[in-house]
Amino acid sequence: MVKSVHTNQAPAAIGPYSQGIIVNNLFYSSGQIPLTAEGVMVDGDVKEQTHQVFKNLIAVLEEAGSSLESVVKATVFIKSMDEFALINEVYGEYFHTHKPARSCVEVARLPKDALVEIEVVALVK
Template identity: 45%
Template sequence: MNAVHSEKAPRAIGPYSQAVATEHLVFVSGQLGINPATGEFAGADIKAQATQSMENIKAILHAAGLGMHHIVKTTILLKSLEDFAVVNEIYGSYFKEPYPARATFQVAKLPKDGLVEIEAIAQKK
């Protein structure tokens, strides 16, 4: 197992790696909508945070030599399911068929009081 790190994604805010790679898979830790240049949320709204979360995943996968098309499974954690439609539209713009498997949950609270956190599993090809 090897850690994956990208300067184009926010540093981990705890004792974990941005991602870890095994022989066949890359596990991307949950990404908040934090802009890596500022260390702050990309914006106060769900659109800005969801877009930044996806961009962070994209940057981490790029550091592993992969792209978004390598993702096989994602999990989306939302502060409010009322934001589902907006997040779904942004999320969908990053993928083509066949889409990754996905689960979406509303949670009581996210780190740093974020609005969305997305994690991904990608397959090396």
């Protein structure tokens, strides 16, 4: 069974996709960029943008019946590997005891010229 996830606590999808999908007991999030729930881009530096991405992830995970503690895999897309340490610092605030598997890649460009985008796979309670 496949179930779409939607919450008003995170930005609406900006294309033909959902905020996330639940299949059996796994939640697959769409990539979250630093948009507020109202769809406004966070203008701040990469650390501020990463905090907003985590707010969005927490909201969609909660709607899916999951949490950061249930994340098994995270994929981080960043505009510049030069900012890896700053992003990692914020990432570590959210995953300080529970450390899911992770990939991190530098990309040429992200939607709305974001500096960071993160997607996760998590267990659903």
